[in-house]
Amino acid sequence: MSKRSTDHTTITIERHFKAPLSKVFNAWAIPEQKRQWFACHEGWKPLEFQLDFRTGGSESNRVASADGVVHAYQARYIDVIQNERFIYAFDMMLDDLRISVSLATINFASEPGGTKMTFVEQVVFLDGYSDNGSRLMGTEIGFDNLKLFVEADDARPN
Template sequence: MTKYSAMHETFSIERKIRASASRVFAAWANPQAKRQWFACHDEWVSLDYNLDFRVGGEERNRVADSNGVLHAYQARYLDIVPEARIIYAYDMKLGEIRISASLATVTFEAAPSGATMLFTEQVVFLDGYKDGGSRRQGTEILVDRIQAFVEREGNIAH
């Protein structure tokens, strides 16, 4: 008999970024730009990536880790306000097993020396999956990577 469970967690990560809110937003919106920073582990192999950045659009990212295990991310964009807010829902799978479902909100505000980006995620871990803080840790890596990307890159087209 399968035991079903749902463990909830919410976390937020804020960064002061030395780039305009427009440039930070563009790094999320532009498929070529996002593909450059949207990875937690450089040694993992990209199998498939697609970004349709619009309300109702989807994003897919499938990678194989160093042991060959498939990690699949699939998102749907629910709300986009240019240079202000992005809201999307996504799920994660290991192999064919769905391990989590999330609602993520990213906000952008102009700041004196650039922009403030706030990432908030409400995640539910499914059916006994023990995250042990790795989702927050992976998201911290992504936030660090987008910050480094926009601070070193010039203009990014939307």
């Protein structure tokens, strides 16, 4: 019998974007846009992506790493206030093993020259999963990608 355990932590990340608030918010809300930046590892093979961004909606994303491990993300949107905030709960799995469950809140505010985004994730790592900072690192990489996406020159060809 495996030992059951929970390890709680909170991750807070504040980012500033040189882009209008609506552009940053929509990068989360519009499936075609989110697919372009929501990844933390180049070279991983996309398997499934679905986004229904609304209160009561859901999201799923499955990718395979180079070694064939399937990383699965499944979210449910609890509260969505256009251009202000959204709150969602999600779990992460490696193959068939649930490694964490989280509640995340993202707040947006206009500021001179762009948008301030504040991300807070309350996460519980399950049954001895040793994160060793990889969640924070992966989230930071994703937000780096978001910055590149929203600050890109729309007139420049991709």
